[in-house]
Amino acid sequence: MRDLSGWKNAAHRRVTTGLGAARDLVRRTKPRGTKRRAVLGVLRRPPVVSAGVALLVALAVVTAVELGGEEYQSRVGLLAAATDPGETARAGYGEVVALSLPALVEAARTPTVLRSAADELGTTTDELAGRVSVELVPASGLARLSVRAATADQAAQAATRIARTMVEAELFAPVARLRLLDRPETTRVSPDRPLAYGLALAAGVLAGLAAYAVAHLRRTRGRDQVRAALTAGGVRRPVTVLPDDDPDLARRLALLCEAAARPARVVAVVPELTDRAESLADELPDKTGEPADGDAVIAVVPADSRRHDELATVVAALPAHSALVAVVTC
Numbered sequence: 001m002r003d004l005s006g007w008k009n010a011a012h013r014r015v016t017t018g019l020g021a022a023r024d025l026v027r028r029t030k031p032r033g034t035k036r037r038a039v040l041g042v043l044r045r046p047p048v049v050s051a052g053v054a055l056l057v058a059l060a061v062v063t064a065v066e067l068g069g070e071e072y073q074s075r076v077g078l079l080a081a082a083t084d085p086g087e088t089a090r091a092g093y094g095e096v097v098a099l100s101l102p103a104l105v106e107a108a109r110t111p112t113v114l115r116s117a118a119d120e121l122g123t124t125t126d127e128l129a130g131r132v133s134v135e136l137v138p139a140s141g142l143a144r145l146s147v148r149a150a151t152a153d154q155a156a157q158a159a160t161r162i163a164r165t166m167v168e169a170e171l172f173a174p175v176a177r178l179r180l181l182d183r184p185e186t187t188r189v190s191p192d193r194p195l196a197y198g199l200a201l202a203a204g205v206l207a208g209l210a211a212y213a214v215a216h217l218r219r220t221r222g223r224d225q226v227r228a229a230l231t232a233g234g235v236r237r238p239v240t241v242l243p244d245d246d247p248d249l250a251r252r253l254a255l256l257c258e259a260a261a262r263p264a265r266v267v268a269v270v271p272e273l274t275d276r277a278e279s280l281a282d283e284l285p286d287k288t289g290e291p292a293d294g295d296a297v298i299a300v301v302p303a304d305s306r307r308h309d310e311l312a313t314v315v316a317a318l319p320a321h322s323a324l325v326a327v328v329t330c
Contacts, residue, residue: 045245046211046212046215047212050215053208053210057200058203059200061204062196065191065192065199069191070188070190071149071190072154072155072187072189073148073155073189074148074152074159074184074185074186075144076183078104078144078181079143080141080179081141081176081177081179096175100172101136103171104145107169108166109132113169114128120161121157131148131158132146145159152186152188155184160180160184232312233314241327241329242328242329243329244330250283253298253328257296257298260325262294266278266280269310276300294321294322296325297322297323300330303329
């Protein structure tokens, strides 16, 4: 009998040890899912979402500017100078220049003027005409011809060729003629990185604020609808509403159950949330403090506002000695 009793005790110890090891294994594996949900909860918070949206929009603006390619603008001056003083006096130099100088704006875009420059650049006159502009300086007889191109050399070459073609056309003869002033001045106009970064910053801030406002309104609206359903179910006291992605969800629920001095009972409002309710119940302690009469009920509800009527029904059906302490939205 002693040997049999000792064998039973040893077997009991082995079974107990095996159960303890199983419990330890379960406890060690649980935090992985909890940590994963905590990480997802942090990523879904409105500040994190808004920051991500702002960063993506800013990067999109900068990328769009950078992919647009470089563009250079070359500018050269054309001055209407008098030719013969006697001829100038008879014809009225000032009147001729004042009336004819505005014609340079359209003359600089004509196919006749642009053909040689377009051939050198390997493009068409229509495409080159969209890159040519003329600025008139009032009461000076001076015009500034500007040409944009993909490279600095192409822009300077096109501006010089167009300006020389206009000089050779002798538009103001015989009273005056155009003179080419100095060499072309070439600058890069695109991408304008300071402007691009400023636009990216402004667009990112606006997009982040909009995303934060939308996320905040969605969360606030869901909580208001849950509270309305609780009121319809006969709950007149405050009840904590927590999102399922809250990284501190289990700890906050445990504190609520401890304050209620009752064991936790997790109830799924809809069948598809049964598994989530069971996993959440496993994360909570079986008892906290000295249990009072009844349970501390935690309702797990879907985030869909169209199904909150079921929450009101479940709450109304709870036993009188149970206390609803929290609602978790999934």
